[in-house]
Amino acid sequence: MNKIIYKEQLSKDVFLMGIDAPLIAEERQPGQFIILQTDDDYGERIPLTIADADIEEGSITIIFQVVGKTTTELSLMEVGDYLPAFVGPLGKPTHIKNFGHVVCVAGGIGVAPMHPIAQALKKVGNFVTIIIGARTKDLLILENKMKNIADELIICTDDGSYGRKALVTEPLKELCERNKKPEMVIAIGPPVMMKYCSITTKPYEVFTQVSLNTIMVDGTGMCGGCRVSINNETKFVCVDGPEFDGHQVDFDNMIARLNSYKNIERQKQKCFVEKTFKAKEGVL
Amino acid sequence: MSYHSLEELSAQAKELIVEYVDKCDSLKPKERTQIPAQEMPTQDPLIRRTNLEEVAIGFSEDQARIEAMRCLQCVKKNCVQDCPVNIDIPAFVNKIAHGDFEGAAQIIKQTTLLPAICGRVCPQETQCQLHCAVGKALKDVEKSVAIGRLERFIADWERKNGKKVLPKIKPPTGKKIAVVGSGPAGLVVAADCKREGHHVTIFEAFHRLGGVLRYGIPEFRLPNDIIDHEIETLSQMGVEIKTNFVVGRTRKLIDLIEKDKYDAVFVGTGAGLPMFMGIEGENLVGVFSANEYLTRANLMRAFEKEKADTPIISSKKVAVLGGGNVAMDSARMAKRLGADNVYVIYRRTENEMPARKEEAVHAKEEGIEFHFLENAKRIIGDEHGCVTGMECVRFELGEPDESGRRRPVEIKSSEFIVDVDTVIVAIGNGSNPLISQTTPQIQVNKWGNVLVDKTQKTSLDKVFAGGDIVLGAATVILAMGEGRRAAASINSMLALERETEKAVKNSYAL
Numbered sequence: 001m002n003k004i005i006y007k008e009q010l011s012k013d014v015f016l017m018g019i020d021a022p023l024i025a026e027e028r029q030p031g032q033f034i035i036l037q038t039d040d041d042y043g044e045r046i047p048l049t050i051a052d053a054d055i056e057e058g059s060i061t062i063i064f065q066v067v068g069k070t071t072t073e074l075s076l077m078e079v080g081d082y083l084p085a086f087v088g089p090l091g092k093p094t095h096i097k098n099f100g101h102v103v104c105v106a107g108g109i110g111v112a113p114m115h116p117i118a119q120a121l122k123k124v125g126n127f128v129t130i131i132i133g134a135r136t137k138d139l140l141i142l143e144n145k146m147k148n149i150a151d152e153l154i155i156c157t158d159d160g161s162y163g164r165k166a167l168v169t170e171p172l173k174e175l176c177e178r179n180k181k182p183e184m185v186i187a188i189g190p191p192v193m194m195k196y197c198s199i200t201t202k203p204y205e206v207f208t209q210v211s212l213n214t215i216m217v218d219g220t221g222m223c224g225g226c227r228v229s230i231n232n233e234t235k236f237v238c239v240d241g242p243e244f245d246g247h248q249v250d251f252d253n254m255i256a257r258l259n260s261y262k263n264i265e266r267q268k269q270k271c272f273v274e275k276t277f278k279a280k281e282g283v284l
Numbered sequence: 285m286s287y288h289s290l291e292e293l294s295a296q297a298k299e300l301i302v303e304y305v306d307k308c309d310s311l312k313p314k315e316r317t318q319i320p321a322q323e324m325p326t327q328d329p330l331i332r333r334t335n336l337e338e339v340a341i342g343f344s345e346d347q348a349r350i351e352a353m354r355c356l357q358c359v360k361k362n363c364v365q366d367c368p369v370n371i372d373i374p375a376f377v378n379k380i381a382h383g384d385f386e387g388a389a390q391i392i393k394q395t396t397l398l399p400a401i402c403g404r405v406c407p408q409e410t411q412c413q414l415h416c417a418v419g420k421a422l423k424d425v426e427k428s429v430a431i432g433r434l435e436r437f438i439a440d441w442e443r444k445n446g447k448k449v450l451p452k453i454k455p456p457t458g459k460k461i462a463v464v465g466s467g468p469a470g471l472v473v474a475a476d477c478k479r480e481g482h483h484v485t486i487f488e489a490f491h492r493l494g495g496v497l498r499y500g501i502p503e504f505r506l507p508n509d510i511i512d513h514e515i516e517t518l519s520q521m522g523v524e525i526k527t528n529f530v531v532g533r534t535r536k537l538i539d540l541i542e543k544d545k546y547d548a549v550f551v552g553t554g555a556g557l558p559m560f561m562g563i564e565g566e567n568l569v570g571v572f573s574a575n576e577y578l579t580r581a582n583l584m585r586a587f588e589k590e591k592a593d594t595p596i597i598s599s600k601k602v603a604v605l606g607g608g609n610v611a612m613d614s615a616r617m618a619k620r621l622g623a624d625n626v627y628v629i630y631r632r633t634e635n636e637m638p639a640r641k642e643e644a645v646h647a648k649e650e651g652i653e654f655h656f657l658e659n660a661k662r663i664i665g666d667e668h669g670c671v672t673g674m675e676c677v678r679f680e681l682g683e684p685d686e687s688g689r690r691r692p693v694e695i696k697s698s699e700f701i702v703d704v705d706t707v708i709v710a711i712g713n714g715s716n717p718l719i720s721q722t723t724p725q726i727q728v729n730k731w732g733n734v735l736v737d738k739t740q741k742t743s744l745d746k747v748f749a750g751g752d753i754v755l756g757a758a759t760v761i762l763a764m765g766e767g768r769r770a771a772a773s774i775n776s777m778l779a780l781e782r783e784t785e786k787a788v789k790n791s792y793a794l
Contacts, residue, residue, distance in 0.1 A: 027534060
């Protein structure tokens with residue numbers, strides 16, 4: 001049982017929560033994730049990346065977007081509520097060292113897992129360029145936190161409501177075309193964004209690392225539901241990843257697998273929202 | 285084998301008991317071998333393939349007593365030799381024959397805490413029952429005394445009648461033991477070490493205990509409430525339980541010893557790393573490891589589609605690759621989840637199939653179709669990346685290989701396409717990599733199995749291991765046997781430590 005100790009709504013569908021989890025706070029490293037359940041009888045297990053940790057307070061921060069039944073339910077939980085199942089930190093940590101110039105490309109909610117990675121890369125002396133992409137200004141999160149880390153910050157919105165009106169791949173391409181191209185790119189965000197970031201950097205031969213957020217059940221290597229094709233070899237995101245060389249990932253297969261249960265998930269969320277709404281009306 | 289209902293079997297047994305009850309002690313061996321072997325009552329195959337309730341219902345009291353009377357009470361006790369936990373089989377069977385079920389329970393409980401589980405899932409036909417003199421006399425191992433069913437009968441009787449007696453626990457020793465993983469090996473270690481008076485903590489990665497008993501073996505073969513009952517015994521004994529705790533990640537194994545001051549650690553993390561065939565199309569949508577398919581259905585309860593948040597695929601035609609018990613479980617689960625056709629595809633013949641005969645018979649009764657001497661070559665998908673078919677190839681049996689089984693040889697140009705929308709890969713498991721990944725000091729072999737000596741001790745001080753993480757994918761009872769051995773080694777190591785500590789203390793006192 002892990003207690004929710006703070007909660008903040010970052011944008012329409014995005015929430016930040018602080019969770020009391022002293023052991024995870026102590027052990028976690030950038031790039032790792034947790035798995036939680038909102039109900040340990042019938043709930044599903046969903047992986048969420050760790051956005052931050054406070055060892056003294058014994059807490060970690062998770063940031064999530066409401067996309068299905070479990071995230072909807074989670075967004076309705078309040079400070080003081082307990083999560084019945086909360087396990088981590090899982091996955092291999094990001095390899096942190098001084099590469100030189102690193103470009104961190106974070107799209108949408110991908111800013112959350114990027115935050116501790118960028119922080120760690122900066123700490124060991126990298127020159128860190130951060131590109132943040134969002135559909136529109138209201139969906140931008142953690143801008144100030146990232147600004148504090150970045151040596152160079154580029155913000156893009158699809159509709160031009162803030163920063164540059166561009167997809168993240170545009171500034172990324174420009175950076176690759178500079179006289180001295182970056183030593184490494186890390187891209188975290190929607191699968192399509194990571195796919196196109198990898199395609200963008202490929203001709204420039206800039207090593208591009210992506211962090212995959214696939215469907216998982218156990219998160220310890222037991223089920224293989226998270227498997228992806230890396231250079232035609234099957235790898236498990238939970239124990240071999242979550243980070244892989246973007247130039248070797250079969251993104252189309254990964255995206256198809258991510259969508260395996262889309263229809264069932266949509267329906268479950270709809271049912272849940274309707275039921276919750278009706279229950280609230282009943283109280284009123 | 286035709287299906288006989290519980291009522292039929294009970295009625296037959298009622299007649300027989302009248303005939304034999306007074307002769308229980310005076311029967312000659314020949315007369316005993318002539319007593320009809322009792323058939324396990326099951327749910328009707330046509331009904332059970334739509335529900336998750338247990339297939340085998342269990343002997344009636346009369347059936348149990350008659351079956352027990354078949355035992356010759358041999359002096360040699362060959363059956364006991366091949367029991368990994370050395371249950372005094374003739375003794376408990378004799379108690380059943382006399383109707384003393386409580387007495388039988390006491391004998392079983394001396395050596396195993398988990399009879400309800402072993403009685404259900406042990407491969408008795410290759411262990412105790414293989415050596416049964418009755419089976420030998422009748423030249424058919426199937427006709428051996430049904431030791432497993434009798435063990436199960438007693439465990440169920442004890443539970444239903446509220447006769448559970450907690451094992452005696454010695455006074456606290458002040459020693460702490462960490463058990464990593466709550467599968468069959470870990471549960472045995474926890475029980476055996478707790479009985480010695482040590483403080484025991486079980487660390488489990490999942491939100492529920494039981495390991496493979498919970499996520500792998502389906503409800504229709506091993507009901508969850510039976511696992512719960514056995515685990516409740518451990519809690520009542522005072523075993524501390526920490527779920528949602530991944531040793532290696534939440535806390536390093538070494539830290540359990542160095543920071544948390546555990547005096548011994550047992551690693552029983554199992555063989556949880558599914559193997560795939562390495563064929564084209566294996567990552568298409570609709571291809572699952574048996575582990576994933578069964579975990580969704582069992583642990584995450586996706587069988588209860590209305591209630592569970594964890595989804596499971598709705599399939600029409602399912603191919604299961606493999607011929608072991610896990611393949612049988614997956615196929616039968618797919619049927620229960622509503623598939624019209626379920627094919628088990630195995631590249632050898634029925635004779636070489638590693639699954640228990642009983643499971644294969646049950647699967648056939650439920651309408652599972654077996655395709656022998658065939659194997660998958662390639663899985664075919666549509667433009668959305670979803671499975672639409674599978675290319676198979678035929679085999680014939682050639683010369684025996686090093687395992688003694690005749691090697692399947694591919695027949696050239698015998699490829700054909702099977703129309704399926706789901707493929708479940710049940711060809712085995714590798715060892716779980718988490719401990720070796722996060723504990724580089726521990727020695728493993730090239731398959732990632734933890735290396736142990738004959739006391740189950742690993743290359744690391746104070747660290748023991750057992751079960752599938754050592755054996756590779758094996759059986760529940762072999763894991764329990766390893767757990768028993770590891771617990772004995774831990775207990776004697778700690779006893780020695782305590783003696784030394786006492787001696788040192790005394791020398792100071794002087």
